[in-house]
Amino acid sequence: MLKKIIFQFLALSLIFTYSAQSAESGGMPQLNPEFWISQIFWLVLTFGLLFIILSKFILPKISNNLETRKSQILENIETADKQREETEKKVKEFDKIINDTKVEAKNFFNSERQKVLDDINNKRLSLEKDIEKEIIKAEEEIDQLKKTSQEKVTKIAIETSSDLIKQLIGEDINKSSLSAIVEDLSKKEMEKHNGI
Amino acid sequence: MAANPMYQFNVYRIGPEIKINNIDISFTNASLFMVISSLAILIIFNLGTKRSIIPNKIQLLAELSYSFISKMISDTAGSKAKPYFSFIFSLFMFVLFCNMFGMIPYSFTVTSHIIVTFVLAAFIFVGVTIIGFIKHGLGYLKLFVPSGVPMVLLPLIVVIEIISYLSRPISLSVRLFANMMAGHTMMKVFGGFVVSLGIVGGWLPLGFSVALTGLEILVAFLQAYVFAILTCIYLNDALNLHH
Numbered sequence: 001m002l003k004k005i006i007f008q009f010l011a012l013s014l015i016f017t018y019s020a021q022s023a024e025s026g027g028m029p030q031l032n033p034e035f036w037i038s039q040i041f042w043l044v045l046t047f048g049l050l051f052i053i054l055s056k057f058i059l060p061k062i063s064n065n066l067e068t069r070k071s072q073i074l075e076n077i078e079t080a081d082k083q084r085e086e087t088e089k090k091v092k093e094f095d096k097i098i099n100d101t102k103v104e105a106k107n108f109f110n111s112e113r114q115k116v117l118d119d120i121n122n123k124r125l126s127l128e129k130d131i132e133k134e135i136i137k138a139e140e141e142i143d144q145l146k147k148t149s150q151e152k153v154t155k156i157a158i159e160t161s162s163d164l165i166k167q168l169i170g171e172d173i174n175k176s177s178l179s180a181i182v183e184d185l186s187k188k189e190m191e192k193h194n195g196i
Numbered sequence: 197m198a199a200n201p202m203y204q205f206n207v208y209r210i211g212p213e214i215k216i217n218n219i220d221i222s223f224t225n226a227s228l229f230m231v232i233s234s235l236a237i238l239i240i241f242n243l244g245t246k247r248s249i250i251p252n253k254i255q256l257l258a259e260l261s262y263s264f265i266s267k268m269i270s271d272t273a274g275s276k277a278k279p280y281f282s283f284i285f286s287l288f289m290f291v292l293f294c295n296m297f298g299m300i301p302y303s304f305t306v307t308s309h310i311i312v313t314f315v316l317a318a319f320i321f322v323g324v325t326i327i328g329f330i331k332h333g334l335g336y337l338k339l340f341v342p343s344g345v346p347m348v349l350l351p352l353i354v355v356i357e358i359i360s361y362l363s364r365p366i367s368l369s370v371r372l373f374a375n376m377m378a379g380h381t382m383m384k385v386f387g388g389f390v391v392s393l394g395i396v397g398g399w400l401p402l403g404f405s406v407a408l409t410g411l412e413i414l415v416a417f418l419q420a421y422v423f424a425i426l427t428c429i430y431l432n433d434a435l436n437l438h439h
Contacts, residue, residue: 055282
Protein backbone atom coordinates (compact mmCIF):
# COMPACT_ATOMS: atom_id res chain seq x y z
CA MET A 1 0.00 0.00 0.00
CA LEU A 2 2.74 2.39 1.03
CA LYS A 3 4.79 1.33 -1.99
CA LYS A 4 1.87 2.11 -4.29
CA ILE A 5 1.47 5.59 -2.79
CA ILE A 6 5.18 6.32 -3.12
CA PHE A 7 5.22 5.16 -6.75
CA GLN A 8 2.18 7.26 -7.62
CA PHE A 9 3.78 10.24 -5.93
CA LEU A 10 7.03 9.64 -7.82
CA ALA A 11 5.30 9.37 -11.17
CA LEU A 12 3.19 12.47 -10.54
CA SER A 13 6.11 14.56 -9.46
CA LEU A 14 8.14 13.41 -12.46
CA ILE A 15 5.38 14.54 -14.78
CA PHE A 16 5.04 17.84 -12.95
CA THR A 17 8.73 18.63 -12.98
CA TYR A 18 9.02 17.74 -16.66
CA SER A 19 6.08 19.93 -17.63
CA ALA A 20 7.36 22.76 -15.45
CA GLN A 21 10.84 22.54 -16.91
CA SER A 22 9.69 22.26 -20.51
CA ALA A 23 7.51 25.29 -19.99
CA GLU A 24 10.35 27.33 -18.60
CA SER A 25 13.22 26.27 -20.87
CA GLY A 26 13.93 28.61 -23.71
CA GLY A 27 16.66 26.66 -25.48
CA MET A 28 20.36 26.75 -24.84
CA PRO A 29 21.86 30.00 -23.61
CA GLN A 30 25.10 28.89 -25.28
CA LEU A 31 23.59 29.53 -28.68
CA ASN A 32 22.55 33.08 -27.81
CA PRO A 33 25.14 35.25 -29.57
CA GLU A 34 24.49 38.26 -27.35
CA PHE A 35 27.67 37.83 -25.26
CA TRP A 36 29.80 35.88 -27.73
CA ILE A 37 32.08 38.78 -28.54
CA SER A 38 32.44 39.62 -24.86
CA GLN A 39 33.30 36.01 -24.03
CA ILE A 40 35.86 35.82 -26.83
CA PHE A 41 37.36 39.13 -25.73
CA TRP A 42 37.67 38.09 -22.10
CA LEU A 43 38.88 34.62 -23.01
CA VAL A 44 41.65 36.05 -25.18
CA LEU A 45 42.52 38.57 -22.49
CA THR A 46 42.59 36.24 -19.50
CA PHE A 47 44.09 33.26 -21.31
CA GLY A 48 46.65 35.45 -23.03
CA LEU A 49 47.71 37.03 -19.77
CA LEU A 50 47.77 33.64 -18.07
CA PHE A 51 49.91 32.21 -20.86
CA ILE A 52 52.31 35.15 -20.83
CA ILE A 53 52.75 35.21 -17.06
CA LEU A 54 53.09 31.44 -16.83
CA SER A 55 55.56 31.13 -19.67
CA LYS A 56 57.62 34.18 -18.80
CA PHE A 57 57.74 34.10 -15.02
CA ILE A 58 56.40 30.98 -13.36
CA LEU A 59 57.24 27.98 -15.53
CA PRO A 60 60.94 28.87 -15.97
CA LYS A 61 61.24 29.09 -12.22
CA ILE A 62 59.63 25.69 -11.73
CA SER A 63 61.78 24.05 -14.40
CA ASN A 64 64.82 25.75 -12.93
CA ASN A 65 63.91 24.41 -9.50
CA LEU A 66 63.45 20.92 -10.87
CA GLU A 67 66.74 21.07 -12.70
CA THR A 68 68.71 22.38 -9.73
CA ARG A 69 67.18 19.70 -7.59
CA LYS A 70 68.07 17.07 -10.16
CA SER A 71 71.63 18.32 -10.48
CA GLN A 72 72.00 18.56 -6.74
CA ILE A 73 70.75 15.04 -6.27
CA LEU A 74 73.14 13.83 -8.99
CA GLU A 75 75.97 15.69 -7.31
CA ASN A 76 75.11 14.18 -3.96
CA ILE A 77 74.97 10.73 -5.51
CA GLU A 78 78.34 11.37 -7.11
CA THR A 79 79.95 12.42 -3.84
CA ALA A 80 78.34 9.48 -2.11
CA ASP A 81 79.77 7.18 -4.76
CA LYS A 82 83.18 8.76 -4.38
CA GLN A 83 83.06 8.36 -0.64
CA ARG A 84 81.94 4.79 -1.00
CA GLU A 85 84.83 4.07 -3.33
CA GLU A 86 87.20 5.68 -0.89
CA THR A 87 85.87 3.62 1.98
CA GLU A 88 86.18 0.51 -0.16
CA LYS A 89 89.78 1.43 -0.89
CA LYS A 90 90.41 2.01 2.79
CA VAL A 91 88.80 -1.30 3.66
CA LYS A 92 91.02 -3.00 1.09
CA GLU A 93 94.08 -1.31 2.52
CA PHE A 94 93.05 -2.35 5.98
CA ASP A 95 92.54 -5.92 4.79
CA LYS A 96 95.91 -5.86 3.12
CA ILE A 97 97.58 -4.62 6.26
CA ILE A 98 95.92 -7.33 8.28
CA ASN A 99 96.94 -9.98 5.74
CA ASP A 100 100.48 -8.69 5.64
CA THR A 101 100.78 -8.76 9.37
CA LYS A 102 99.30 -12.24 9.41
CA VAL A 103 101.82 -13.43 6.85
CA GLU A 104 104.59 -11.72 8.73
CA ALA A 105 103.53 -13.31 11.97
CA LYS A 106 103.37 -16.68 10.28
CA ASN A 107 106.77 -16.23 8.75
CA PHE A 108 108.20 -15.11 12.04
CA PHE A 109 106.64 -18.01 13.79
CA ASN A 110 107.88 -20.43 11.13
CA SER A 111 111.40 -19.06 11.17
CA GLU A 112 111.52 -19.16 14.95
CA ARG A 113 110.23 -22.67 14.96
CA GLN A 114 112.81 -23.65 12.37
CA LYS A 115 115.49 -22.05 14.48
CA VAL A 116 114.35 -23.89 17.55
CA LEU A 117 114.14 -27.16 15.62
CA ASP A 118 117.59 -26.59 14.15
CA ASP A 119 118.92 -25.83 17.56
CA ILE A 120 117.40 -28.95 18.98
CA ASN A 121 118.74 -30.96 16.07
CA ASN A 122 122.22 -29.54 16.46
CA LYS A 123 122.22 -30.20 20.13
CA ARG A 124 120.95 -33.67 19.58
CA LEU A 125 123.61 -34.33 16.93
CA SER A 126 126.41 -33.04 19.13
CA LEU A 127 125.02 -35.03 22.00
CA GLU A 128 124.92 -38.14 19.83
CA LYS A 129 128.50 -37.48 18.76
CA ASP A 130 129.51 -37.09 22.36
CA ILE A 131 127.71 -40.25 23.24
CA GLU A 132 129.38 -42.09 20.37
CA LYS A 133 132.75 -40.83 21.49
CA GLU A 134 131.98 -41.92 25.01
CA ILE A 135 130.88 -45.29 23.74
CA ILE A 136 134.05 -45.69 21.68
CA LYS A 137 136.12 -44.68 24.68
CA ALA A 138 134.27 -47.09 26.88
CA GLU A 139 134.66 -49.85 24.33
CA GLU A 140 138.37 -49.16 24.11
CA GLU A 141 138.55 -49.23 27.86
CA ILE A 142 136.64 -52.44 27.88
CA ASP A 143 138.98 -53.88 25.27
CA GLN A 144 141.96 -52.79 27.24
CA LEU A 145 140.44 -54.16 30.37
CA LYS A 146 139.80 -57.44 28.61
CA LYS A 147 143.42 -57.63 27.55
CA THR A 148 144.81 -56.69 30.93
CA SER A 149 142.37 -58.89 32.75
CA GLN A 150 143.50 -61.89 30.72
CA GLU A 151 147.11 -61.23 31.60
CA LYS A 152 146.17 -60.68 35.21
CA VAL A 153 144.08 -63.84 35.23
CA THR A 154 147.01 -65.88 33.86
CA LYS A 155 149.30 -64.26 36.40
CA ILE A 156 146.86 -65.06 39.20
CA ALA A 157 146.41 -68.53 37.84
CA ILE A 158 150.17 -69.08 37.70
CA GLU A 159 150.58 -67.77 41.23
CA THR A 160 147.68 -69.75 42.67
CA SER A 161 148.75 -72.91 40.83
CA SER A 162 152.37 -72.44 42.05
CA ASP A 163 151.06 -71.87 45.58
CA LEU A 164 148.83 -74.93 45.26
CA ILE A 165 151.65 -77.06 43.98
CA LYS A 166 153.94 -75.72 46.71
CA GLN A 167 151.43 -76.70 49.38
CA LEU A 168 150.70 -80.01 47.74
CA ILE A 169 154.21 -81.06 46.96
CA GLY A 170 156.17 -78.72 49.15
CA GLU A 171 158.65 -77.45 46.66
CA ASP A 172 158.98 -74.61 44.19
CA ILE A 173 158.46 -75.30 40.57
CA ASN A 174 160.00 -73.36 37.73
CA LYS A 175 157.71 -70.45 37.11
CA SER A 176 158.36 -70.27 33.42
CA SER A 177 157.26 -73.85 32.79
CA LEU A 178 154.19 -73.27 34.90
CA SER A 179 153.28 -70.14 33.06
CA ALA A 180 153.69 -71.99 29.76
CA ILE A 181 151.27 -74.68 30.94
CA VAL A 182 148.75 -72.09 32.25
CA GLU A 183 148.98 -70.10 29.08
CA ASP A 184 148.46 -73.19 27.03
CA LEU A 185 145.42 -74.12 29.10
CA SER A 186 143.99 -70.65 29.07
CA LYS A 187 144.53 -70.49 25.32
CA LYS A 188 142.63 -73.74 24.98
CA GLU A 189 139.94 -72.34 27.20
CA MET A 190 139.80 -69.09 25.21
CA GLU A 191 139.64 -71.06 21.99
CA LYS A 192 136.86 -73.07 23.47
CA HIS A 193 135.10 -69.80 24.43
CA ASN A 194 135.77 -67.97 21.28
CA GLY A 195 135.45 -70.91 18.99
CA ILE A 196 132.00 -71.88 20.00
CA MET B 197 13.23 30.17 -12.95
CA ALA B 198 16.08 28.48 -11.05
CA ALA B 199 14.45 25.10 -11.67
CA ASN B 200 15.31 25.37 -15.34
CA PRO B 201 18.39 23.16 -15.82
CA MET B 202 19.65 25.42 -18.56
CA TYR B 203 19.40 28.54 -16.43
CA GLN B 204 22.87 27.93 -14.98
CA PHE B 205 24.40 28.56 -18.39
CA ASN B 206 22.96 32.05 -18.72
CA VAL B 207 25.49 34.77 -19.22
CA TYR B 208 24.68 38.10 -17.66
CA ARG B 209 26.42 41.39 -17.37
CA ILE B 210 28.24 42.29 -14.16
CA GLY B 211 28.75 45.99 -13.75
CA PRO B 212 28.42 48.58 -16.48
CA GLU B 213 28.05 47.93 -20.17
CA ILE B 214 31.41 48.33 -21.94
CA LYS B 215 31.25 49.08 -25.63
CA ILE B 216 34.10 49.66 -28.03
CA ASN B 217 33.05 50.63 -31.58
CA ASN B 218 29.55 49.40 -30.88
CA ILE B 219 30.88 45.97 -29.89
CA ASP B 220 29.70 44.77 -26.50
CA ILE B 221 32.62 43.52 -24.42
CA SER B 222 30.97 43.93 -21.02
CA PHE B 223 32.29 42.10 -18.00
CA THR B 224 30.01 39.09 -17.46
CA ASN B 225 29.85 36.18 -15.07
CA ALA B 226 31.75 34.16 -17.69
CA SER B 227 34.51 36.76 -17.66
CA LEU B 228 34.47 36.70 -13.87
CA PHE B 229 35.12 32.96 -13.77
CA MET B 230 37.81 33.19 -16.42
CA VAL B 231 39.54 35.79 -14.26
CA ILE B 232 39.05 33.71 -11.11
CA SER B 233 40.44 30.58 -12.77
CA SER B 234 43.45 32.41 -14.18
CA LEU B 235 44.16 34.10 -10.87
CA ALA B 236 43.86 30.82 -9.00
CA ILE B 237 46.32 29.17 -11.40
CA LEU B 238 48.74 32.07 -11.08
CA ILE B 239 48.53 32.16 -7.29
CA ILE B 240 48.93 28.41 -6.84
CA PHE B 241 51.80 28.10 -9.26
CA ASN B 242 53.48 31.23 -8.01
CA LEU B 243 53.42 29.77 -4.50
CA GLY B 244 54.95 26.65 -6.00
CA THR B 245 58.07 28.40 -7.26
CA LYS B 246 59.77 28.58 -3.89
CA ARG B 247 63.36 27.50 -4.16
CA SER B 248 63.80 24.66 -1.76
CA ILE B 249 65.30 21.24 -2.17
CA ILE B 250 62.53 19.52 -0.25
CA PRO B 251 59.27 20.87 -1.65
CA ASN B 252 56.26 21.78 0.47
CA LYS B 253 52.76 20.68 -0.54
CA ILE B 254 51.97 23.48 -2.98
CA GLN B 255 55.42 23.29 -4.51
CA LEU B 256 55.03 19.55 -4.87
CA LEU B 257 51.67 20.09 -6.58
CA ALA B 258 53.16 22.61 -8.99
CA GLU B 259 56.17 20.45 -9.75
CA LEU B 260 54.12 17.30 -10.18
CA SER B 261 51.79 19.10 -12.60
CA TYR B 262 54.83 20.41 -14.44
CA SER B 263 56.38 16.99 -14.83
CA PHE B 264 52.99 15.39 -15.58
CA ILE B 265 52.36 17.71 -18.52
CA SER B 266 55.96 17.65 -19.64
CA LYS B 267 55.81 13.84 -19.71
CA MET B 268 52.48 13.90 -21.54
CA ILE B 269 53.94 16.19 -24.23
CA SER B 270 57.15 14.23 -24.67
CA ASP B 271 55.18 10.96 -24.83
CA THR B 272 52.72 12.11 -27.47
CA ALA B 273 54.56 14.75 -29.47
CA GLY B 274 58.21 13.97 -28.88
CA SER B 275 61.06 16.26 -27.95
CA LYS B 276 60.33 18.67 -30.79
CA ALA B 277 57.25 19.89 -28.93
CA LYS B 278 59.29 21.35 -26.07
CA PRO B 279 58.84 24.99 -27.20
CA TYR B 280 55.05 24.59 -27.01
CA PHE B 281 55.17 23.33 -23.44
CA SER B 282 54.05 26.53 -21.77
CA PHE B 283 51.11 26.91 -24.14
CA ILE B 284 49.87 23.37 -23.51
CA PHE B 285 50.49 23.78 -19.81
CA SER B 286 48.44 27.00 -19.72
CA LEU B 287 45.74 25.40 -21.85
CA PHE B 288 45.45 22.33 -19.65
CA MET B 289 45.44 24.36 -16.44
CA PHE B 290 42.95 26.89 -17.78
CA VAL B 291 40.49 24.23 -18.93
CA LEU B 292 41.00 22.20 -15.75
CA PHE B 293 40.45 25.15 -13.44
CA CYS B 294 37.43 26.40 -15.39
CA ASN B 295 35.93 22.91 -15.23
CA MET B 296 36.70 22.56 -11.53
CA PHE B 297 35.37 25.99 -10.61
CA GLY B 298 32.22 25.03 -12.49
CA MET B 299 31.75 22.20 -9.99
CA ILE B 300 31.12 24.68 -7.15
CA PRO B 301 27.35 25.10 -6.70
CA TYR B 302 25.93 28.36 -8.07
CA SER B 303 29.13 29.03 -9.97
CA PHE B 304 29.48 29.34 -13.71
CA THR B 305 31.23 26.87 -16.00
CA VAL B 306 33.20 28.79 -18.59
CA THR B 307 33.92 25.70 -20.66
CA SER B 308 30.25 24.81 -20.98
CA HIS B 309 29.96 27.48 -23.64
CA ILE B 310 30.59 26.39 -27.20
CA ILE B 311 31.99 29.76 -28.15
CA VAL B 312 34.76 29.55 -25.56
CA THR B 313 35.80 26.01 -26.41
CA PHE B 314 35.48 26.72 -30.10
CA VAL B 315 37.76 29.75 -29.91
CA LEU B 316 40.36 27.66 -28.06
CA ALA B 317 40.04 24.77 -30.51
CA ALA B 318 40.10 27.05 -33.53
CA PHE B 319 43.20 28.77 -32.22
CA ILE B 320 44.87 25.39 -31.75
CA PHE B 321 43.76 24.25 -35.21
CA VAL B 322 45.04 27.39 -36.93
CA GLY B 323 48.26 27.37 -34.90
CA VAL B 324 48.97 23.70 -35.62
CA THR B 325 48.28 24.18 -39.33
CA ILE B 326 50.61 27.17 -39.48
CA ILE B 327 53.33 25.26 -37.59
CA GLY B 328 52.91 22.35 -39.99
CA PHE B 329 53.28 24.52 -43.06
CA ILE B 330 56.26 26.37 -41.58
CA LYS B 331 58.04 23.13 -40.66
CA HIS B 332 57.31 21.14 -43.82
CA GLY B 333 56.21 23.71 -46.41
CA LEU B 334 53.80 22.26 -48.93
CA GLY B 335 55.02 18.83 -47.85
CA TYR B 336 52.59 19.17 -44.95
CA LEU B 337 49.84 18.31 -47.43
CA LYS B 338 51.26 14.76 -47.44
CA LEU B 339 49.38 14.44 -44.15
CA PHE B 340 46.28 13.84 -46.26
CA VAL B 341 47.94 11.10 -48.33
CA PRO B 342 48.63 8.13 -46.11
CA SER B 343 51.32 5.79 -47.39
CA GLY B 344 50.55 2.23 -48.42
CA VAL B 345 47.07 2.95 -49.76
CA PRO B 346 46.11 1.45 -53.13
CA MET B 347 45.80 4.03 -55.91
CA VAL B 348 42.16 3.17 -56.47
CA LEU B 349 41.21 4.14 -52.95
CA LEU B 350 43.45 7.20 -52.78
CA PRO B 351 40.93 9.87 -53.89
CA LEU B 352 38.43 8.63 -51.35
CA ILE B 353 41.01 8.42 -48.56
CA VAL B 354 42.29 11.92 -49.28
CA VAL B 355 38.79 13.34 -49.09
CA ILE B 356 38.16 11.51 -45.82
CA GLU B 357 41.49 12.71 -44.39
CA ILE B 358 40.75 16.31 -45.34
CA ILE B 359 37.30 16.16 -43.80
CA SER B 360 38.65 14.61 -40.62
CA TYR B 361 41.37 17.24 -40.44
CA LEU B 362 38.91 20.08 -40.93
CA SER B 363 36.53 18.65 -38.36
CA ARG B 364 39.23 18.64 -35.69
CA PRO B 365 38.34 22.04 -34.17
CA ILE B 366 34.67 21.13 -34.16
CA SER B 367 35.19 17.75 -32.51
CA LEU B 368 37.66 19.21 -30.03
CA SER B 369 35.39 22.06 -29.00
CA VAL B 370 32.12 20.14 -29.03
CA ARG B 371 33.61 17.30 -26.97
CA LEU B 372 34.51 19.62 -24.12
CA PHE B 373 31.44 21.81 -24.36
CA ALA B 374 28.97 18.93 -24.62
CA ASN B 375 30.56 17.01 -21.77
CA MET B 376 30.45 19.97 -19.45
CA MET B 377 26.97 21.06 -20.44
CA ALA B 378 25.48 17.57 -20.26
CA GLY B 379 27.01 16.86 -16.89
CA HIS B 380 25.88 20.11 -15.34
CA THR B 381 22.40 19.80 -16.84
CA MET B 382 22.06 16.29 -15.46
CA MET B 383 23.10 17.43 -12.02
CA LYS B 384 20.61 20.26 -12.16
CA VAL B 385 17.82 17.92 -13.32
CA PHE B 386 18.51 15.50 -10.51
CA GLY B 387 18.73 18.39 -8.08
CA GLY B 388 15.31 19.50 -9.30
CA PHE B 389 13.97 15.99 -8.69
CA VAL B 390 15.25 16.11 -5.13
CA VAL B 391 13.31 19.30 -4.51
CA SER B 392 10.11 18.28 -6.28
CA LEU B 393 9.98 14.76 -4.82
CA GLY B 394 10.53 16.13 -1.33
CA ILE B 395 11.33 14.18 1.80
CA VAL B 396 9.57 11.00 0.59
CA GLY B 397 11.06 10.29 -2.83
CA GLY B 398 13.94 12.73 -2.93
CA TRP B 399 16.52 10.34 -1.54
CA LEU B 400 17.08 8.39 -4.74
CA PRO B 401 17.85 11.42 -6.94
CA LEU B 402 19.90 12.85 -4.07
CA GLY B 403 22.06 9.74 -4.14
CA PHE B 404 22.31 10.06 -7.89
CA SER B 405 23.28 13.68 -7.49
CA VAL B 406 26.07 12.78 -5.11
CA ALA B 407 27.33 10.06 -7.44
CA LEU B 408 27.07 12.42 -10.40
CA THR B 409 29.11 15.03 -8.58
CA GLY B 410 31.93 12.55 -8.21
CA LEU B 411 31.59 11.54 -11.83
CA GLU B 412 31.55 15.16 -12.93
CA ILE B 413 34.76 15.94 -11.04
CA LEU B 414 36.34 13.01 -12.86
CA VAL B 415 34.95 14.27 -16.17
CA ALA B 416 36.21 17.77 -15.42
CA PHE B 417 39.74 16.45 -15.07
CA LEU B 418 39.42 13.96 -17.89
CA GLN B 419 38.12 16.49 -20.39
CA ALA B 420 40.91 18.91 -19.60
CA TYR B 421 43.36 16.06 -20.06
CA VAL B 422 41.74 14.96 -23.32
CA PHE B 423 41.75 18.53 -24.60
CA ALA B 424 45.44 18.90 -23.83
CA ILE B 425 46.44 15.48 -25.15
CA LEU B 426 44.53 15.96 -28.41
CA THR B 427 46.34 19.27 -28.81
CA CYS B 428 49.57 17.35 -28.34
CA ILE B 429 48.53 14.77 -30.94
CA TYR B 430 47.67 17.47 -33.46
CA LEU B 431 50.97 19.13 -32.69
CA ASN B 432 52.70 15.80 -33.21
CA ASP B 433 51.13 15.53 -36.68
CA ALA B 434 52.45 18.97 -37.51
CA LEU B 435 55.94 18.47 -36.08
CA ASN B 436 56.68 14.87 -37.06
CA LEU B 437 55.06 14.14 -40.41
CA HIS B 438 54.69 10.37 -40.36
CA HIS B 439 52.68 9.77 -43.47
